Amino acid sequence: MSSSAEYGARPRVWFAVYQLLWHLLLPLAFIRLAWRARHSFAYLHHIPERLGFGYDKPIKQESIWIHAVSVGETRAAQPLIDAYLARGETILLTHMTLNGRRTGKQLFANQIASGQIRQVYLPYDLCWSVEHFLNIFKPKLGLFMETEAWPTVVFRCAEIGPPLFLVNARLSERSARRVNRFGKAGRSLFQAFAGILAQTEFDAQRYRSLGVKNISIVGNLKFDVPLDPLLIQQGKQWQQELHASKRLMVCAASTRDGEEEILLKAWKDLMLSNSFVIAPLLCLVPRHPERFADVADLMYSAGLKFRRRTEWSGIPTECAGLDVVLGDSMGEMPMYYSAADLVVMGGSLLPFGGQNLIEACAAGCPVLLGEHTYNFQQASLDAIQAGAAKRIGGDLLLSEPTALMEALKVLLLNTAELGTMSQAAKTYSIEHQGATKRILAALDQQNFSLN
Template sequence: MIFLYNLLLPLAALVGLPYYAVRMVLTGKYRKSLGPKLGFYPDSKVFSGLGGSPRIWMHAVSVGEVTAAAPVMAELRTRYPRACLVLSTSTETGREMADRLVTEATAHIYYPLDLPFVVARMLRRVRPDVFVPTETELWPNFLTQCRARGVQVVLVNGRISPRSFRRYGRTRFFWKGLLEGLDGLGMISETDARRVQELGALREKVQVLGNAKYDSLASRTSDDLRAEISRKLDIRPGSPVFVAGSTHEGEEAACLAVYRRLLEVDPEFQLILVPRHIERGDAVADLVRQAGFKDIFRVSEMGGGRRRKGNRIVIVDVIGELFKAYSLATVVYCGGSLVPRGGQNILEAAAWGKVVLYGPSMEDFEGEKALLEEAGAGISVADEEELLARMLSLLADPEQLKRRGEQGRLAIAANAGAARRYADLIGRHLAAR
């Protein structure tokens, strides 16, 4: 299977390279990461300073996975103060988030492209005792070479979404061998554990250990962080604010229509729009203007010295501000859900004690949805009209809004502890070497 995989890699490169080349030229995306992903680092000190023991390499694809990796890395640093802890990411936005969140890492690097010679070079440089992928990021050449070098591979915060399960299921014959070769699999839920076993993981290696994102969120909220974003966006505490987070194409129009109706109830309402992909900032700004709103402030403009001065609508088109923006919300909509994208992370808003509304497409966040709905802090809506109706109902009863939000915050806090369990799992495999 690996031979066939490597035979097909050049074909995949021929198909994919023109697309990525165009994106690089037009948007600047991938310029920072392409060289390192091929093993080229202009600063050789990145690897010359990798001393310490044990040697643990954790991988988090992008922003979401970094938030899960952060508390695990913090726990590992506490347990192994002299360890070499390397964190890799696949995306530039993930790397930016890692630089801010995961200060315990000895080094931050990009995950190598799954080419045999590149993988071999990076493994020689890092020399891990244990490799720790988060969620379900599995690359055949990398895992094969880890096995050949005696590197333990321990999956943490593992999850298999319904879409991934269907996709992997069509090529189960390929993934079965890779999953059987993993040394340990820590999964978020019983559903994830069942799915990974059906794909080929050995039952005795699979454990259900919970979601490390609960630990990350519970530790990140603070009055100082809320005050920081309040000053930055010039929004007074207690002002009525509608935050639409992680929106995808097709959702901003619905949010703008809802916002127009909220203004009829309270003309002081402000809107913070946070597109899931910041490169859509121009398109979202155009959409806002087409909807008749001219008073717009884009956070990316702050780099040029502009400051918000009472603008009605704020577009957050920079990375790393969504979590803080949720702290200002009176009402929250979390995107990727009124369109068929499987949802986005609804826990970030709930960690601040906010009731979260979302559409029917939440397949990738079933556990989080169940937790918040049981606590009364998560509300599913079918469409734009129901979104407005449920928001108006909540706004009409501020005490209920506050109480339900607090119940969600407490539910997240009660589920903390997964980071410690994942560190235990990693520790057992370090001891077994």
């Protein structure tokens, strides 16, 4: 393993200021957890772990450490975790968010119960908490998913180990500019990784602009994530029942704050356009569970007839008379995608950078994108080129979201085009698989031993 000096030394003055700020803001971090506990008391569980302490089970050292901050990263890590488990490795799986931890527990319940996977929170980025965490677990390899780069963790791993890699790494132009504003201090953070395994050439070029040397382009792990066959079956059953009544469904997936108003206004205008003999159904799935109630209030205020997904014990089989279904369940996105004839991808209508369109394509669902897809730049461009997705023209920040309404109307009235896009989406998702094997091969070629 190379020394930290090869990758970039810890910037002493900047790092000291960073640590001071962390200590000053630490009380606010706990106040924030307490505030979120209004929605779920689980936010207050495992508090000592946030400081690098309180591990109540025997510690298994020398594991592969995979850090997946939240839900998307945890799902993306699934094929990589499965591959290491198949090799007989044990996994230390860390998160920062409650929903990320819940997702990991849902995906790997059996492996957690058997001790193959240990699941904890990554401690806050304080010198003493990180030091204690590393001394307790002593992982032999660290893999951070996508964009996570906590300075204390990164620099300490560069100095004493384990070798720490950023995998499935992506970096938008906006983020690269933000890093460069910190000058040498910002660039040294990414130089301190033992290596970066980037999703695309776009990402690799941005990391190179920060002075990173050890970069491989491996593709996107999200293409390798398997969809739950039971959820796919349930979604197809729901779609068949809708089609039997000659009704189409649009899924607005992983929507963010402000986008629901745009979508509901466009949907109401679409209903009032009298363009359909049988009106289509909208299934709106907010990204953050704590916003479900607020989005329900928006639907009520818009005068739309809706029901919550959680009001059904099984799949929503009776949708007659409804304008909207509120997808207020967790872990059922493959079902929603499989039931839908078209997806509007949340996070792309307003400048949030977009959400993961790959899962929708894997389920064979065409995608409608807004302008803001910088977090999935290459995937979006490839999907559009493959005919699996289309981009909405026009300014969706205006109070009259005509462009979205017109885009929906054109596609929903052309079921033949939707069918062609659906097949293109499946082909696109299959052709881009293989990142897991490339990541494993790249890591196996590094100058350290996992034995």
